[in-house]
Amino acid sequence: AAFATGAAAQDRAPDGRAYRAQPLTTELFIADPSAHVFDGRIYVYGSHDIQGPSADDQPGKGFVMKDYLVLSMDRIGGPVTVHPTALTLSAVPWADRQLWAPDAAFKDGRYYLYFPAKDREGVFRIGVATGDRPEGPFTPEPQPILGAYSIDPSVFVDEDGAAYLYVGGIHGGQLQRWTSGRYDPAAGDTDLNQPEAASLMPKVARLSDDMLTLAEPMRDAVILNEQGQPLKGGDLDRRFFEAAWLHKYNGLYYLSYSTGDTHFIAYATATTPYGPFTYRGRVLLPVQGWTTHHSIVEVEGQWRLFYHDTQLSNRTHLRSAKVVDLHHEADGSIRTIDPFIA
Ligand code: FUB
Numbered sequence: 205a206a207f208a209t210g211a212a213a214q215d216r217a218p219d220g221r222a223y224r225a226q227p228l229t230t231e232l233f234i235a236d237p238s239a240h241v242f243d244g245r246i247y248v249y250g251s252h253d254i255q256g257p258s259a260d261d262q263p264g265k266g267f268v269m270k271d272y273l274v275l276s277m278d279r280i281g282g283p284v285t286v287h288p289t290a291l292t293l294s295a296v297p298w299a300d301r302q303l304w305a306p307d308a309a310f311k312d313g314r315y316y317l318y319f320p321a322k323d324r325e326g327v328f329r330i331g332v333a334t335g336d337r338p339e340g341p342f343t344p345e346p347q348p349i350l351g352a353y354s355i356d357p358s359v360f361v362d363e364d365g366a367a368y369l370y371v372g373g374i375h376g377g378q379l380q381r382w383t384s385g386r387y388d389p390a391a392g393d394t395d396l397n398q399p400e401a402a403s404l405m406p407k408v409a410r411l412s413d414d415m416l417t418l419a420e421p422m423r424d425a426v427i428l429n430e431q432g433q434p435l436k437g438g439d440l441d442r443r444f445f446e447a448a449w450l451h452k453y454n455g456l457y458y459l460s461y462s463t464g465d466t467h468f469i470a471y472a473t474a475t476t477p478y479g480p481f482t483y484r485g486r487v488l489l490p491v492q493g494w495t496t497h498h499s500i501v502e503v504e505g506q507w508r509l510f511y512h513d514t515q516l517s518n519r520t521h522l523r524s525a526k527v528v529d530l531h532h533e534a535d536g537s538i539r540t541i542d543p544f545i546a
Contacts, residue, residue: 214515217492221544227516227524228275229284235523236305236447236497237275237510238358242315242338246503248275248510249308249317253522263393264376266521269303270294272319274339280503280527290340291317291333297346299331300324304377305447305497308338309359309367309415316415317342318357318369320377327387328378330357330371332416351409351418353387354379356497359411360450360477367415368477370425372406373446375464379404399438403427406448406461408478425459426480427472435483440466442483447497450477453507453532460487462496469498469511471538484537487530491543494520500530507532509541 216222228234233253240247249272256268271292276285293303299321306319317333317340329348335341352369355377361367372379374395381391383404395404407422427435427444435443445464450457459481460471467490472481488498493514500509509530512523531539 217515217544218518223492223513223515223526224541224543224545225526225528227526228277229286229524230516231286232273233517233522234273234275234525235495235512236356237512237525237527238305238307238449238499239501239503239508239510239527240308240310240338241501241503242310244278245338246277246280247308247338248525249306250275250512250525251303251305251523255519256521262376264302264304267302267304267376268521272303272306272317272340272342275525276339280506280508287339288341290335291319291342291344293321296321296331296333296344298323298329298348299344300326302328304328305356307358307499309361310338311361311365311367311415314415315340315342316359318359320355320357320371323348327353328355329353330355330369334416345416349417351421352407353382354407356446356448358449358499359415360452362452362477366477367411368408368450369411369418369422370406370408370448370450370459371422372404372444372448374404375445377446379407396437399436401437402434403437403439403443405434406444406459423478425478427459428480428482430483432482441468442470449499451500451502454536456536457481458500458538460498460500462498467491467494467496469496473536486540487538489540489542489544492518493523495523511543513543 234250330352333342333344355373405424447462469488491513
C-alpha cells in the first residue's frame with residue numbers, strides 16, 4: 205500500500221493545532237461515520253477508504269471504496285472492534301463502483317444497510333442490504349431503491365416507528381443532474397451556477413413498512429434562511445452540499461449537513477421530518493481534509509458527534525472516524541464544535 209495504516213497518529217495538525225479527538229481506530233480508514241446504538245452497543249457504519257488513483261479529474265473520482273466494515277464499542281472510549289467485511293461491491297448485482305457514505309437502521313429484528321454506488325452507466329443510485337446482526341453480513345437487494353438517487357443515504361426512525369430516507373449530494377454526488385426528475389448528465393459536475401436562485405436541497409421520502417422501498421416520491425427537504433426564503437445557491441457558507449443527517453431533540457427535528465466546499469457541518473431545525481427547516485448555525489468547524497461528514501446520536505444520555513478527518517494520513521481520500529461530545533443549549537441551538545483545541 206502507498207500508505208500504511210497502523211501508523212501512530214500525529215498529535216498536531218500540519219499547521220500546529222492540536223486535535224480535539226483521536227481516531228477510533230488506526231487499523232484501517234473509516235470515514236463518513238453514521239453511529240447507532242443497537243441493543244446497548246455502539247455501531248459505526250462508514251465508508252472504508254482505500255488508496256485509489258491519485259488523479260481526481262472529476263469531482264469525487266478518487267473515492268473508490270469497494271466494501272463496508274462496521275466498527276463497534278460497548279462505550280465511548282472503550283476498545284473498538286473492527287468486524288469482518290459486512291458487504292462487498294462484487295456482491296451487489298447492480299453496482300459498478302464507489303461505495304460511498306452508508307447508514308443503517310433497525311426494525312422488527314432486522315438490520316438494514318443503506319448505501320450509494322454508481323451503476324454501470326455511472327449514475328449514483330441508493331441500495332439497501334439486510335442482515336440479522338448489526339455488524340452484518342448484509343445481503344443486498346438485487347436492484348437499487350426505485351425512485352432514489354444521488355448519494356449519502358441516512359435513515360431516521362421517528363418515535364412512532366415511521367422511517368424516513370434522506371439523500372443527496374451536489375458536484376460528485378450528481379444531485380444537480382436530477383432537477384427535471386430524470387438523470388441529465390449535461391447538467392454537469394458542479395451546482396446549478398445560479399447564485400440568486402434557491403440552492404439544491406437534500407431529498408426526503410418516507411420508507412415503506414418493509415424498509416426496502418420508498419412509500420412516496422422523494423421531495424425537497426427545504427432549508428430556509430432567517431427571512432423564511434430558501435437558502436440561495438450562492439450562499440456557499442450555508443447551502444446544502446452533502447451528508448444529510450436527521451436527529452430529534454426535545455420534539456424538534458434537526459437536519460445537519462456538510463456545506464462541502466466551505467467545509468462546515470451546518471444545521472437547521474423544523475417541526476416535522478419533512479421540513480421546511482430553518483437554518484440555525486454550525487455544528488462543526490472545518491476539519492483537516494476536504495470532506496466533512498458526521499452523525500449525531502444520543503449514547504447513554506449524552507449526545508455525541510461522530511465525524512472524520514485526515515489526521516492519520518493527511519490525504520483527502522484516507523479518513524478516520526472520531527467522536528466528541530455535543531451540547532444542545534437551552535434555546536435548542538447546538539454549541540459549535542471546533543475540531544481543534546484552541
Ligand atoms: O466518502 C465519499 C464521499 O465523501 C461521501 O459520500 C461524502 O459525504 C464525502 O464525505
